[in-house]
Amino acid sequence: MPSANQARAHRVVLTLCLLGGLLLAVIGIRYFLVPHSAARTFGVPARPSGFELHYIIGLRNVWLGLLAIAFAALREWRALALWFTGAVAICVADGVIVATSTGGIPQLAFHFGCAVASAVLAALCWRVAHKPA
Numbered sequence: 001m002p003s004a005n006q007a008r009a010h011r012v013v014l015t016l017c018l019l020g021g022l023l024l025a026v027i028g029i030r031y032f033l034v035p036h037s038a039a040r041t042f043g044v045p046a047r048p049s050g051f052e053l054h055y056i057i058g059l060r061n062v063w064l065g066l067l068a069i070a071f072a073a074l075r076e077w078r079a080l081a082l083w084f085t086g087a088v089a090i091c092v093a094d095g096v097i098v099a100t101s102t103g104g105i106p107q108l109a110f111h112f113g114c115a116v117a118s119a120v121l122a123a124l125c126w127r128v129a130h131k132p133a
Contacts, residue, residue, distance in 0.1 A: 042056075044056075067083065068083055077126075077129035080125040081126040081129055084118045084119075084122035084125060085118075085119075087114070087115075087118035088115050091111050091115035092112070095108055095111035095112045098111055
């Protein structure tokens with residue numbers, strides 16, 4: 001059983017992590033609600049003329065990919081299950097964006113195929129996470 005100091009430290013760390021996640025979610029929502037202002041606040045023009053947006057997306061994808069690798073290497077099955085569950089929603093949203101933009105069949109197939117693969121992996125991870133050791 002953790003001591004009172006350890007329990008307090010865990011609560012502080014948990015609170016800071018929750019606040020960090022909330023802040024990141026609010027920043028993301030701001031990009032949907034006021035994209036031009038959010039882009040300027042980030043430090044890029046409202047309508048980038050170069051590859052700034054591509055670099056931002058690439059960086060986010062690398063970070064998320066490395067996070068999944070770390071969860072897998074540490075055998076954090078519940079974290080992987082949550083990661084892939086979230087990936088389902090993101091892949092579907094990306095597919096909807098493509099459908100309302102270029103509507104390319106190969107691109108749609110890729111995004112929705114990734115959603116299905118993520119759903120299967122999420123289910124498998126949840127299953128492994130709930131098995132007794």
